[in-house]
Amino acid sequence: MDWKPDHEIEIVAGTPPGGGLDRTARALLKAIETHDLLEVPVHVKNVPGDGARNAWRYMDEHRGDPHVVSISHPNLTTDRLVGLATFDHRDYTPIAMLYTEYIAFAIHDDAPLRDGAALIDQLARFAPRTRIALSTALGNPNHIALARLVTHAGAEPKAPIVRVFDSALLAVADVVERNADVAAVTAASTQSALSSGKVRVIGVSAPQRLAGTLAHVPTWREQGVDCVVGAWRGVTGAQGIGASHVRFWEKTLRAVVATRTWQDELERDGLSATYTDAAALRRFLDSERTEMAAALRELGLLKEPAG
Numbered sequence: 001m002d003w004k005p006d007h008e009i010e011i012v013a014g015t016p017p018g019g020g021l022d023r024t025a026r027a028l029l030k031a032i033e034t035h036d037l038l039e040v041p042v043h044v045k046n047v048p049g050d051g052a053r054n055a056w057r058y059m060d061e062h063r064g065d066p067h068v069v070s071i072s073h074p075n076l077t078t079d080r081l082v083g084l085a086t087f088d089h090r091d092y093t094p095i096a097m098l099y100t101e102y103i104a105f106a107i108h109d110d111a112p113l114r115d116g117a118a119l120i121d122q123l124a125r126f127a128p129r130t131r132i133a134l135s136t137a138l139g140n141p142n143h144i145a146l147a148r149l150v151t152h153a154g155a156e157p158k159a160p161i162v163r164v165f166d167s168a169l170l171a172v173a174d175v176v177e178r179n180a181d182v183a184a185v186t187a188a189s190t191q192s193a194l195s196s197g198k199v200r201v202i203g204v205s206a207p208q209r210l211a212g213t214l215a216h217v218p219t220w221r222e223q224g225v226d227c228v229v230g231a232w233r234g235v236t237g238a239q240g241i242g243a244s245h246v247r248f249w250e251k252t253l254r255a256v257v258a259t260r261t262w263q264d265e266l267e268r269d270g271l272s273a274t275y276t277d278a279a280a281l282r283r284f285l286d287s288e289r290t291e292m293a294a295a296l297r298e299l300g301l302l303k304e305p306a307g
Contacts, residue, residue, distance in 0.1 A: 003244040005067050009042040012059065012070040014052030015136065019167035020186045021055075021071045022046060024098065024233045027265040028071075031256045038252065048166055051075065051137040053085055059092060062238045066245035069095065072236035075140045077289050081296050082139035083303035089285045093237035095246055096253045097276040097284070099266055100230040102206035103145040104187040104214065106199040108175055116203040116223040119182065120153045127155035132162045133171035133180035135189070139301045141231040142184045144292070145205040147299050148227035149220070157299050175199055186231055187214055188269035205229040210270030232274060234281065246278050 013025040025044045032038050045068075047055040055070055062068040072094065080088035107113050113122060122130055127150060134142050147157040163180060165171045168189030174180040176198045183190075183199075187210060193199040194213060201217045205227050209215055220227035235253060237245065256262050257275045266273055276284060296302040 003066065003242075003248050005038065005040045005248075007067060008040055009038060010045045010068045011042065012045045012047055012055050012068060014047060014055030014071070015167050016046055016048045016169075018169050019048070020101070020135070020189055020231075021052060021073065021233070023188060023269075024071045027262065028098075028235075028256060030265070031259045031262040032252075034261045035255070035259050037255050051079065051084065051164070051166060053079060056085070056087060056092070059236075059238050064240035065238055066241045066248070069235050069237050069249065072234045074231055074288065074292070075137050076236070077285065078139045078141075078292050078296065079137055081289070081293055081303065082137075082301045084137060084139075088289075089236070092239055093241050093246065093278075094281045094285060095235045095237050095249045095278050097232050097234040097274055097281050098253070098257065099271045100232045100274045101186045101188060101269075101271050102204050102210065102230050103142050103184055104190050104201045104205075104217070105145075105149075105203045106172060106175055106183045106185065106190045106193070106201050107181065108178060109197055109200050111181070111200075113181070113202065116218065116220065116225070119202060120149065120223075120225065122181075123150050123153035123155050123160070127153065127159035128161070130160045130182070131180045132160045133165060133174040133183040133185075134162055135165045135168040135171045135185055138162070138164060139292075139296050139299065141205075141229050142186070143299070144295045145227055145229040146184045147295070148205075148229065149225060151298075152225045152227070172199060188271065190214075191269065203227075206272075211267055212270040214270050230272070234276075250277050 013022040079085035168185035
């Protein structure tokens with residue numbers, strides 16, 4: 001039977017307001033409200049902390065409730081693989097992938113490092129003294145992208161000094177405050193500091209140059225480094241919701257990604273549309289888990305087999 005919500009919807013974001021997962025939730029909310037896609041009120045519920053894992057514990061409190069959905073991301077898989085969590089995507093209900101965001105490497109605007117080649121040279125000569133700010137967990141796509149650069153430089157992937165923050169905005173602030181040499185964060189997270197002239201982005205882990213304000217930034221492939229790593233964003237439901245609930249959300253989210261409002265958000269932040277429905281997403285997540293396990297094994301971070 002068809003289902004539709006009969007009371008308020010919560011979109012859960014595992015980062016504080018302004019953080020990467022929050023931006024996804026706010027863009028989703030904006031498209032829903034602008035185009036009257038739901039007949040009930042909708043709000044964003046921020047549940048930050050513990051590398052966004054608090055949000056999944058919050059979802060555990062809403063088992064079987066289709067009125068509560070969470071913004072999902074690769075950390076849900078990698079956190080389990082590196083031993084930071086006892087749960088992963090198989091413990092919830094994947095509904096849809098919305099887009100993929102690539103990793104930007106940001107440095108202070110007046111840093112002695114002028115470009116990607118200079119960073120690779122520093123990693124080759126001084127990797128153990130290079131300070132990196134990451135969000136939101138070890139072993140996530142940001143960390144894997146960093147490892148690709150360090151390996152290309154001929155250094156040990158675990159050599160740099162890595163500090164992990166609960167929000168990409170805090171990682172960028174660490175560079176602005178000169179406590180880190182480089183921030184490896186999702187590209188949109190650099191926009192504010194970039195527009196105010198506080199940081200420069202010297203490379204992105206995208207297969208081709210991004211649109212918008214980062215269009216001038218070369219990819220790592222252009223700079224001779226095999227580093228194409230993306231961080232997808234999606235929507236996941238609680239454990240125990242039914243097929244009719246998933247169908248409702250798929251229909252709603254397909255309507256969202258078709259709106260001009262949503263497409264403008266993607267274009268503004270240089271995001272790549274990769275909408276995928278639930279069945280295909282589950283297959284992707286199983287495949288991604290195997291690939292992530294291999295990358296984490298190289299980093300010496302793998303705690304659980306990929307099976």
